[in-house]
Amino acid sequence: MASNGKRVRGRFAPTPSGRLHLGNALTALLAWLQIRSAGGEIVLRLEDLDRQRCKPELAALLPEELKWLGLDWDEGPDVGGPHAPYEQSKRTAQYERILDELLRQGRLYPCYCSRADLMAAASAPHGLDAEGPAYPGTCRTLTAAERAERALRKTPSLRFAMDERATYRFADGIAGETAFSGAGGGDFVVRRADGIVAYQLAVVADDIEMEITDVLRGWDLLDSTPRQLALYEALGSPPPRFAHSPLLLGADGSRLSKRHGAVSLSELRERFGVRSERIVGFLAWLAGLRDRIEELKPADLVASFDLAAVRSPSATLPDAWIDLLTGKDKGLNF
Ligand code: GLU
Numbered sequence: 001m002a003s004n005g006k007r008v009r010g011r012f013a014p015t016p017s018g019r020l021h022l023g024n025a026l027t028a029l030l031a032w033l034q035i036r037s038a039g040g041e042i043v044l045r046l047e048d049l050d051r052q053r054c055k056p057e058l059a060a061l062l063p064e065e066l067k068w069l070g071l072d073w074d075e076g077p078d079v080g081g082p083h084a085p086y087e088q089s090k091r092t093a094q095y096e097r098i099l100d101e102l103l104r105q106g107r108l109y110p111c112y113c114s115r116a117d118l119m120a121a122a123s124a125p126h127g128l129d130a131e132g133p134a135y136p137g138t139c140r141t142l143t144a145a146e147r148a149e150r151a152l153r154k155t156p157s158l159r160f161a162m163d164e165r166a167t168y169r170f171a172d173g174i175a176g177e178t179a180f181s182g183a184g185g186g187d188f189v190v191r192r193a194d195g196i197v198a199y200q201l202a203v204v205a206d207d208i209e210m211e212i213t214d215v216l217r218g219w220d221l222l223d224s225t226p227r228q229l230a231l232y233e234a235l236g237s238p239p240p241r242f243a244h245s246p247l248l249l250g251a252d253g254s255r256l257s258k259r260h261g262a263v264s265l266s267e268l269r270e271r272f273g274v275r276s277e278r279i280v281g282f283l284a285w286l287a288g289l290r291d292r293i294e295e296l297k298p299a300d301l302v303a304s305f306d307l308a309a310v311r312s313p314s315a316t317l318p319d320a321w322i323d324l325l326t327g328k329d330k331g332l333n334f
Contacts, residue, residue: 006211006213007040007041007211007213008035008038008039008040008041008213008214009035009040009041009042009043009210009211009212009213009214010031010032010034010035010040010041010042010043010212010213010214010215010216011031011042011043011044011045011207011210011212011215012028012031012032012042012043012044012045012066012071012073013045013046013047013203013206013217014028014046014047014062014066015046015047015048015050015053015054016046016047016048016054016055016056016058016059016061016062017050017053017054017055017058018058018264019058019061019065019264019265019266019267020062020065020066020264020265020266021256021263021264021265022248022256022263022265022268022279022283022317023218023247023248023256023263024218025069025265025279025283026245026246026248026283026286026287026315027216027217027218027245028066028069028071029069029071029280029283029284029287029298029301030216030243030245030287030307030310031216031217031245032071032072032298033298033301033302033305034173034214034216034243034305034307035214036298036299036302036305037302037303037305038214040213040214041074041075042072042073042074042075043073043074043075043076043081043083043086043210043212044063044066044073044075044076044077044078044086045076045086045087045088045206045210046059046062046077046086046087046088046089047088047199047202047203048087048088048089049088049089049196049197049199049202050196051089051196054089059077059087061266063076063077063078065265065266068265068269068276069265069276069279069280069298070276070277070280070297070298070299071298075210083209083210083211088197088202088206091202091205091206092197094205094206094209095197095201095202095205098201098204098205098235099158099190099191099197099201101235102160102190102234102235103158105234107160107161107234108158108159108160108161108190109139109140109142109158109159109161109187110139110147110151110156110157110158110159111135111138111139111156111157111158111159111187111189112139112142112147112150112151112153112154112156113135113138113139114154117138118133118135133186134184134185134186135159135186135187135188136186137186137187139156139159140159140161140187154193155193155194156193157189157191157192157193158189158190158191159187159188159189159190160187160188160189160190160200160201160227160230160231160234161187162182162183162185162186162187162188162226162227162230163182163230164181164182164183165182165183166181166182166230167179167180167181167182168180168181168182168225168226168229168230170225170229170239170242171241172222172225172242172243172244173214173216173241173242173243173307174243174244174245174246174307174310174311174313175219175222175243175244175313176311178222178225180223180225180226181226182226182230184223184226185223185226185227188200188227199224200224200227200228200231201231203228204228204231204232204235207240208232208235208237212240213240213241214240214241214243215240215241215242215243216242216243216244216245217242217243217244217245218244218245218247219244219245219246219247219313219314220247221244222244225242225244243307244313245287245310246286246287246310246312246313246314246315247313247314247315248286248314248315248316248317249314249315249316249317250316250317251316251317251318251319251321253316256317260317261322262322265279268325272322272325272326273326274325274326275295277295277296277297278293278295278325278326278327279325280295280296280297280298280301281293281294281295281296282321282324282325284296284301286315286317287309287310287315288309288310288311288312288315289301289304289305289309289310293324
C-alpha cells in the first residue's frame with residue numbers, strides 16, 4: 001500500500017518494434033524492483049499501436065526475454081487480468097471514448113499540416129527530443145470555413161491544445177524536482193491522420209484504466225511527461241508518480257546503439273553465452289545499486305532496493321563491457 005491507501009501498481013510497457021536491449025532491460029529491472037520492493041503489482045502491456053513498426057514475433061518474444069531476466073508480472077497478455085486486453089492494438093474503443101471526451105471539452109483540434117509544413121517550422125529552437133521541432137500552432141486558430149476548405153484536400157490529425165501559460169511540475173523519482181513550461185513542446189498529436197492513436201493519449205488512457213500508481217520508464221520520455229500531465233488534468237485523474245531511468249551510453253558518450261556491439265539481450269545470450277544473472281548483476285552495478293559486478297537474480301536486489309541510489313541521468317558502459325559481462329575481465333576491483 002502507498003501512503004494514500006492505494007495499492008502500488010507499476011507496469012512494463014515495451015513496444016514490440018525491436019529486440020530488448022540493455023537499456024530496456026535496465027528500465028524493466030528498475031521498474032520491477034520499485035514495485036516488488038513496495039509489495040505492489042506489475043502489469044505487462046504491449047504498446048503495439050503502430051502496426052507497421054511492430055512485429056507479432058517480437059510481441060511473442062518480449063515476455064520471454066523479460067522472464068529470462070528473472071522478471072515477472074501479475075497481469076498481462078499471457079496471464080490475463082481485470083484490465084484485459086493488455087495489447088494496445090486491441091484497446092481502440094477505450095481510446096476513442098477518451099478522444100470523444102476531449103473533443104467535447106474543446107481541447108482537441110484538427111491539424112491539416114503536412115510533413116513538409118512541419119519541417120518548414122523546424123527552425124524553431126525547442127521541441128521534444130523524441131518528436132522533433134515544436135508545433136507552431138498553425139491549425140489551432142483556423143476558422144470553420146478554413147477547416148472545411150482544408151478538409152477537402154486532407155484527412156486531419158487531431159492535436160491537443162496545451163496551455164502555454166501553465167508550468168508542469170513533478171517530483172521525478174530519479175531526476176528529482178522537474179518543471180516544464182506548457183509552451184515548450186507545442187500542441188501534440190493524439191490521433192494521427194491515418195487514424196492511429198498516438199502514444200501520449202494511449203499511455204495515459206491505459207495508465208488511468210489500469211490504476212497505475214508508479215511509472216518508471218526510460219529517460220527519453222522525461223519530456224513527454226508535461227504532455228501526459230496535461231492529459232491527466234483534462235481527464236480529471238490524479239497522475240501517477242514518475243521516475244525516468246538512466247540512459248545507457250557507450251564509452252564514447254553517445255547513446256547506446258548497435259554501433260557499440262552486441263546490445264540486444266538475445267545477441268548477448270546467443271553469441272556470447274552470457275547468463276541472465278550476469279546481465280542483472282552488471283545492470284545493478286551500472287545503475288549504482290551494487291559496487292561490484294556479481295551474478296544476481298532480480299529477487300536478490302529487492303530487500304535493499306532504494307530508488308534514491310539511482311540518481312544519474314545516464315550510465316556509461318566501460319570499453320571492455322563485453323569482457324566484463326562474459327566474466328573474462330576480472331579487473332574491476334573495488
Ligand atoms: N512504449 C514505450 C517504449 O517502449 C514506453 C512508454 C512508457 O513507458 O510510457 O519506449
